[in-house]
Amino acid sequence: MKISEYHLGFVGFGHMAQVIFRAIDRAKLIPRSQITFIRRDPDKMRENEKEFGITSTSLENLLNRSQIVLLGVRPNQAEFVLRDMARLRFEESKMVISVLAGIKLAFYQKYLKNPVLRVMPNIASAVGEGMSVFTYGPHPSLEFRSLTNLLFSCMGEVIEVSESLMDISCGIAGSGPGFVIRLIEAMARAGEKQGLTYAKSLKMAAQTFAGAAKLILKGDLPESLLTQIAVPNGTTEAGFKVMNATHLDLHFQSVVEACSKRSEELSEEFY
Numbered sequence: 001m002k003i004s005e006y007h008l009g010f011v012g013f014g015h016m017a018q019v020i021f022r023a024i025d026r027a028k029l030i031p032r033s034q035i036t037f038i039r040r041d042p043d044k045m046r047e048n049e050k051e052f053g054i055t056s057t058s059l060e061n062l063l064n065r066s067q068i069v070l071l072g073v074r075p076n077q078a079e080f081v082l083r084d085m086a087r088l089r090f091e092e093s094k095m096v097i098s099v100l101a102g103i104k105l106a107f108y109q110k111y112l113k114n115p116v117l118r119v120m121p122n123i124a125s126a127v128g129e130g131m132s133v134f135t136y137g138p139h140p141s142l143e144f145r146s147l148t149n150l151l152f153s154c155m156g157e158v159i160e161v162s163e164s165l166m167d168i169s170c171g172i173a174g175s176g177p178g179f180v181i182r183l184i185e186a187m188a189r190a191g192e193k194q195g196l197t198y199a200k201s202l203k204m205a206a207q208t209f210a211g212a213a214k215l216i217l218k219g220d221l222p223e224s225l226l227t228q229i230a231v232p233n234g235t236t237e238a239g240f241k242v243m244n245a246t247h248l249d250l251h252f253q254s255v256v257e258a259c260s261k262r263s264e265e266l267s268e269e270f271y
């Protein structure tokens with residue numbers, strides 16, 4: 001069966017689910033007529049139907065017609081939704097994709113026997129530059145793997161890790177855009193202090209992050225790039241000296257580690 005023949009249902013249709021829908025729609029992977037959604041607020045359901053050109057329906061209908069169900073509710077709604085899915089005797093062969101942060105595969109297995117993929121997408125999926133981190137439940141079929149890869153590749157890159165590495169992946173990829181945006185903003189403010197307009201300085205800083213990231217994604221190693229950039233006694237080296245003296249790299253690592261720890265704490269609530 002081709003991906004364009006599948007029916008997809010979104011349970012929860014907030015910010016993240018809408019980003020995912022837009023990417024799938026832009027890539028024309030699944031026709032709108034085969035996509036349904038449900039959310040709690042009937043007014044927002046009607047607004048979303050008009051805005052996105054897809055139909056809202058009851059949970060029962062959505063589960064009956066969709067071979068792929070994407071859970072996009074907040075983590076505190078997970079138990080409620082999963083109980084409902086179990087009560088409605090959701091067919092066991094259907095595939096479940098969950099984007100809920102911090103909810104472990106074991107939690108889904110308490111309610112469902114279905115194949116489950118835990119995905120941590122990030123906000124850059126909105127511009128096709130997302131980093132989605134995957135962890136599958138036991139024995140994912142080839143069909144499930146290839147469908148989910150196709151679905152998330154249209155939003156950027158996909159990396160699979162074991163579930164024990166989802167918390168640190170949240171620190172790097174899931175919440176990472178937030179940390180990088182703070183650094184871009186800090187760089188832009190430094191330019192503004194020296195007389196650049198905020199708009200020019202922000203563009204300069206953002207493009208500099210994007211360019212440096214592309215060099216690494218092309219395959220250049222950070223170590224070799226850094227030796228090319230930093231001429232002894234030059235301008236970059238002057239900056240590196242401050243980075244070294246203030247242990248900036250270690251501080252930044254502790255930011256990522258704090259996020260990972262919080263993700264671990266949150267997931268302990270859902271066992």
Ligand SMILES: NC(=O)c1ccc[n+]([C@@H]2O[C@H](COP(=O)([O-])OP(=O)(O)OC[C@H]3O[C@@H](n4cnc5c(N)ncnc54)[C@H](OP(=O)(O)O)[C@@H]3O)[C@@H](O)[C@H]2O)c1
Binds near residue numbers: 072
């Ligand atoms: N935002 C991100 O950058 C990001 C990144 C990675 C992962 N995530 C994960 O994505 C999930 C959703 O986040 P979000 O930012 O998209 O949240 P959101 O905008 O609040 O969306 C949540 C959606 O779930 C719906 N919902 C809540 N309870 C429901 C229920 N019982 N049945 C059906 N629909 C229900 C809400 O509908 P109503 O508004 O109509 O109540 C809303 O459409 C979270 O679990 C989060 O961990 C988000």
